Amino acid sequence: MKFKIVLWVLGRIMARAEKTNPAFKDKLKNQDITMEIKSHDGAARHFIFKEQTVRSYPGPAHQPNLSLNFKNSHIGFNAFTSKDKKKAMMNCIKEKNIDIEGNTSTLIWFQSLAKLI
Secondary structure, three states, X not given: OHHHHHHHHHHHHHHHHHHHOHHHHHHOOOOEEEEEEEEOOOOEEEEEEEOOEEEXXXXXXXXXXXXXXXXXXXXXXXXXXXXXXHHHHHHXXXXXOEEEEEOHHHHHHHHHHHOOO
């Protein structure tokens, strides 16, 4: 449940940043990306970045460009609430606690976007 809340809050924060942060909005230019973040135990949310906007929806995406699939919600929650999120994500990858499907350059783009919020 905590992981679902973190993903919902992430969507709200990005929607606010799109309206108030010019650098964030600029990073959205020319993007048409559907990204999902989920866990094997059922938590899922997807984000659509299109026309310099961010939209967030519950559940998995139909055809995501990038899918981050955590082994379980606890691991996903810890990765997204860690003080050093980049290191936490790298540890998840190293320990095979996350499956990444799709274009990994999209993950790098998303990480650079997340730094702006």
